[in-house]
Amino acid sequence: MIKSLHARHHQLAQQEKQVEYLSNGIFKEGKLPTFQQKIKSVNFFPLKPAALEIFQVNIGYMCNQVCKHCHVDAGPDRREIMTRQTMQQCLNVLAQTKIHTLDITGGAPEMNPDFRWFVAEAKRIGVQEIIVRSNLTIILANPKYYDLPSFFKEHGVRICSSLPFYKADKTDRQRGEGVFETSVEALKLLNEVGYGKEESGLILDLVYNPTGAFLPGDQMQLQRDFKKELKDHSNIDFNSLLTITNIPISRYLDFLIESGNYEEYMEKLVNAFNPAAVPGVMCRNTISVDWQGNLYDCDFNQMLGLKTSSAACQHISDFDMERLSRRDIVINQHCFACTAGAGSSCQGAVA
Amino acid sequence: MENNTYYNSADLKKFGNIADWDKNLAAKFFDYYGEVFKEGDLTAREKSLIALAVAHTVQCPYCIDAYTQDSLEKGATEKGMMEAIHVAAAIRGGASLVHGVMMMNKAKKLSM
Ligand code: SF4
Ligand code: SF4
Numbered sequence: 001m002i003k004s005l006h007a008r009h010h011q012l013a014q015q016e017k018q019v020e021y022l023s024n025g026i027f028k029e030g031k032l033p034t035f036q037q038k039i040k041s042v043n044f045f046p047l048k049p050a051a052l053e054i055f056q057v058n059i060g061y062m063c064n065q066v067c068k069h070c071h072v073d074a075g076p077d078r079r080e081i082m083t084r085q086t087m088q089q090c091l092n093v094l095a096q097t098k099i100h101t102l103d104i105t106g107g108a109p110e111m112n113p114d115f116r117w118f119v120a121e122a123k124r125i126g127v128q129e130i131i132v133r134s135n136l137t138i139i140l141a142n143p144k145y146y147d148l149p150s151f152f153k154e155h156g157v158r159i160c161s162s163l164p165f166y167k168a169d170k171t172d173r174q175r176g177e178g179v180f181e182t183s184v185e186a187l188k189l190l191n192e193v194g195y196g197k198e199e200s201g202l203i204l205d206l207v208y209n210p211t212g213a214f215l216p217g218d219q220m221q222l223q224r225d226f227k228k229e230l231k232d233h234s235n236i237d238f239n240s241l242l243t244i245t246n247i248p249i250s251r252y253l254d255f256l257i258e259s260g261n262y263e264e265y266m267e268k269l270v271n272a273f274n275p276a277a278v279p280g281v282m283c284r285n286t287i288s289v290d291w292q293g294n295l296y297d298c299d300f301n302q303m304l305g306l307k308t309s310s311a312a313c314q315h316i317s318d319f320d321m322e323r324l325s326r327r328d329i330v331i332n333q334h335c336f337a338c339t340a341g342a343g344s345s346c347q348g349a350v351a
Numbered sequence: 352m353e354n355n356t357y358y359n360s361a362d363l364k365k366f367g368n369i370a371d372w373d374k375n376l377a378a379k380f381f382d383y384y385g386e387v388f389k390e391g392d393l394t395a396r397e398k399s400l401i402a403l404a405v406a407h408t409v410q411c412p413y414c415i416d417a418y419t420q421d422s423l424e425k426g427a428t429e430k431g432m433m434e435a436i437h438v439a440a441a442i443r444g445g446a447s448l449v450h451g452v453m454m455m456n457k458a459k460k461l462s463m
Contacts, residue, residue, distance in 0.1 A: 167428060210424070217424040221395055225426050 001176060002066050004075035005251060012254050013073060015305035021253065022333040026263055032270050035335045042275040046328035047283070052321065054286040056103040056299055056346065057082070057090050059115065061291070063107040064141045067162075067175045069209065069252040071303055074107040082291040084114045089316045090289060091121055097321055100128040103286075103346065105299065108138045110145060123155045131158045133346075136186040137179055149193045158203040159195060160242070160346070161187075166229035170211045187236045196237040204237075207348075209244045213261035215272060215341055216243035219349040242348030245269075245337040247300050269336035277343025280350030283329045289316055297329045299346070306330045363413045396425035403432060404439040 005013040012018055026032050039045045060081035063074035094102060102122050109115055109132060122130050132152065139148045152159060161183070165171045168180035175183075187196075187204075194200035206226065210216050223241035230236040246252045248265060256262040283297035287308070293316040296302040312327035313320045343350035370377035388398050399422045406414030422432050 165426075170428065212423060214420050214423050217426055218395065221390070222426050225396070 002068065004066060004070075004077055005073045005254060007075065007077045010254065012250065015303070018249055018253060019304050019306070019332060021257075022248070026266060027333055032267060035331050035333050038270070038273055038336075039278060039331070039339075042278065044275075044278045047278075047281075047331055049325055049327065049329060050279075050284045052097070052099055052285060052287060052324065054101040054103050054282070055090065055094060055099050055289065056105060056286050057087075057289045058105050058107075058291060058299060058302060059087070059109050059112045059118065061107045062111050063135065064111070064138055065108070065135055065176055065179065067251070068255055069174055069211075069246055071247050071250045071252060071300060072107060073250045073303070078107060080291045081112055082114070082293075084117060086289075086291070086293045086316065087114060087118045087121070089293060089319075091118075091125060093316065093319045094122065094127050095125050101131060102127045102129070103131040103133070105133040108135050110134065110138050110148060116151060119151075119155050119157060129158060130155065131160055133160050133162075136161045136163070136183040139186040139189060140182050149189045149195065152190075153193045153195070153202055156202070158205070159190065160205045160207055162207045162209065163187075163226075164209050164211050166226050166233075174211045184230075184234050184236065187230075187238070188234070191235075191237055196239055203239050205240045205242055206238050207242050207244055209246050213256060213259065213265045215268060216245055216344070216349075219243040219342065240348070242346075243342070243344070244346070244348065245340055245344035247334050247337045249300055249334050250303055266333065266336065269340045272340035273336065274339055274341060274343060274351055277339040277341075277351035280343050280345065281335070281338045282345035282347070282350075283338075286346075287324065293317060295319075295324075300334055301330055304332070304334070306332070358412050360412075360416065363416060366413070396422070396427055399425045400427055400431065400435040404435040407436050408439045408443060 012021070027034050033041075036045055039047060058072075061072055061074045061078035062076065062081060063070075063072075063078070064076060066075040090102075093099070104115075104118065106112070112118075119130060119132070134148075134152075139145050162175070163171065163183055164174050165180075171180035171183070172178065190196065190204055193202070195202045196204035208216060208222055208226070216222070219241060222243060226241050227238070230238070248256055248262070248269075253262075256265050283301070286298060288296040288299045288302045290296065290302050294302075295308045295314055295316060296306065297308055301307075307314045307330075308324065309327045309330060312323045338344050367377075367381070370381075388395065388402075390398075393401075399418055402414065403418040403422050406418050419432070422435075
C-alpha cells in the first residue's frame with residue numbers, strides 16, 4: 001500500500017506549499033491565464049454563491065484505502081476526526097436553515113465512531129436528503145461494517161461511491177490491489193438490499209474519475225458503458241454515473257508533478273475552460289465543513305486550507321447564512337478542473 | 352523559429368492555424384471532422400479506436416498523441432488500444448502478403 005503524503009512528510013502535505021505551487025510557475029510567468037483572469041473575461045469575477053443547498057461535512061481524513069489520486073491525502077494514518085459536538089453544531093445549522101442536503105464525506109466517513117449517530121440524528125430532524133460518500137471496500141473491511149447496507153437503507157441514505165473503471169486493472173492501479181473485486185462484492189450487497197434498483201427508491205450512484213492525466217469523457221456515454229459492463233459481468237445495477245475531473249491538489253498534484261504531466265494537464269484544463277460550466281460549480285450551492293468545524297467554499301479548498309472569506313463566517317459555531325450569501329468565493333488555479341469541458345462537481349458534470 | 356526536427360509536439364495545438372491561409376477550406380474540413388467523430392451507429396469510443404489504428408497506419412505522431420489521449424478519455428482500456436493497433440498491423444501485413452498472389456501470378460506467367 002502506498003502511504004499518504006502526510007506519512008511520508010512530503011512537502012505537498014503542507015497546504016501552503018500546494019497553494020504556492022498552483023499560484024506560481026506557468027501561471028505566474030503568464031504562460032497560462034489565471035482562473036481569476038479567465039472568469040473575469042466572462043464576467044463571473046468575483047465568484048458569488050447562489051442559494052445554499054448542500055452542506056458537505058467531512059467527518060475525518062482516516063481511510064482504509066490510500067488511493068493514488070486522493071485529494072484528501074486520506075489513509076489509515078490520518079487521525080483527524082470530527083467529534084459528536086461538532087456534528088451537533090452542523091445539525092443545529094441544518095435544523096435552522098433551508099439547506100436540504102447533508103453530504104457526508106471523508107476519508108471513509110463510516111470509520112468515525114459517531115458516524116451512525118450523525119446519520120440517525122440528521123434523519124430524525126428531517127434533513128431531506130442524506131448522501132454518504134462510501135468507498136465501498138469499507139463495508140467488507142471489518143465485521144462491524146457488514147450491516148452498513150441495511151443501516152443505509154433504514155435511513156434512506158443516498159450512496160455515492162467511487163469506481164473509476166468497470167475493470168479491475170485500471171481500478172486497482174488507482175485505488176489499490178484488489179479494490180475492484182471487493183468493490184464489486186460491496187455493490188452486490190448494496191443491490192441485495194435494494195440499492196440501485198429502479199423500484200426501491202434507494203439511490204446508488206457511482207463516481208467516475210479518470211485514471212491518469214486526462215479529462216473524463218462524456219458522462220452519458222461512460223454511464224452506458226459502465227451499466228452494460230457491470231451488468232453483463234457482475235450483474236450489478238446502479239442509478240447514475242457521475243463524472244468528476246481530477247483536481248490538481250494533494251496526491252493527484254504529486255502524481256502530475258512526478259510523472260511530468262503537470263504543465264500539460266493545467267494547459268488542458270485551461271483550454272477546455274467552458275464559461276457555461278461556471279454557474280454550476282459546486283461552491284455556489286455548497287458549504288464544506290472540516291472535522292474541526294471550519295467552513296470552506298468546497299472540499300478542495302478545505303484540503304488547501306483556504307477558508308471561506310474572512311468577511312463571512314469561518315466556523316460552524318459562528319454560522320451566518322446572510323454573511324455567507326454575500327461572500328466572495330475563494331479561488332485559485334485548481335478551480336479550472338471544475339470548469340473544464342462539461343464541468344465537474346460532486347454531482348458530476350454540470351454543463 | 353529555428354527547429355532541427357521535422358515534428359514538434361507543440362505544433363499539434365496549432366492545427367487550427369491552417370485556417371490562416373485558407374479559411375473557407377479549413378472551416379469545411381473542421382466542420383466535417385467534427386461531424387465524423389460524433390456518435391452515430393458507431394460509438395464515440397469505437398471511432399476513437401479506429402482513429403488510433405489509422406493514426407498508426409499513416410504513422411502520424413500528432414494523431415497518435417491526440418488519439419491515445421482521446422481513447423483513454425472515451426474509456427478504452429490499454430489492452431483494447433493495443434488490439435486496435437494489431438488490427439492496423441494485421442491489415443498492413445496482410446495487404447503486403449495478399450499482393451504475394453499478384454507476384455505469384457506474374458512469376459508463374461513469366462516462368463517456364
Ligand atoms: S479517494 Fe476516497 S477511498 Fe481513496 S483514499 Fe481518498 S478518501 Fe479514501
Ligand atoms: S475548486 Fe472549489 S472553489 Fe474552485 S470552482 Fe471548484 S468548487 Fe468552486
